[in-house]
Amino acid sequence: MVDGISKMKNALNLKKSGMKNYLAIFITAVVELVLGIVFIINPGLGLHTMLRIIGVVLIIAGISNLVTFIGVTKEYKTIINKNGEIEGDAKVISSEEE
Numbered sequence: 122m123v124d125g126i127s128k129m130k131n132a133l134n135l136k137k138s139g140m141k142n143y144l145a146i147f148i149t150a151v152v153e154l155v156l157g158i159v160f161i162i163n164p165g166l167g168l169h170t171m172l173r174i175i176g177v178v179l180i181i182a183g184i185s186n187l188v189t190f191i192g193v194t195k196e197y198k199t200i201i202n203k204n205g206e207i208e209g210d211a212k213v214i215s216s217e218e219e
Contacts, residue, residue, distance in 0.1 A: 128149070132150055
């Protein structure tokens, strides 16, 4: 549940920053949150059912993390391509050869 809430917040922040793919992140976060609530409301699920649900939650969490990573990476590349590389002179602050 906590991961779902955190991802929902991150998705909304990404929407504010102008990211186009925030909706996929938000939807997977909502699914994680709902499945977490199911565990809290109905802790008496059978062992087999509980293990299946845990497996589904882990798969959804993995997909959500992958979608988030890919979306943020694409946005980062877009920003770099739009703004160009950061240019400037470099200065050595410390050196072992003194």
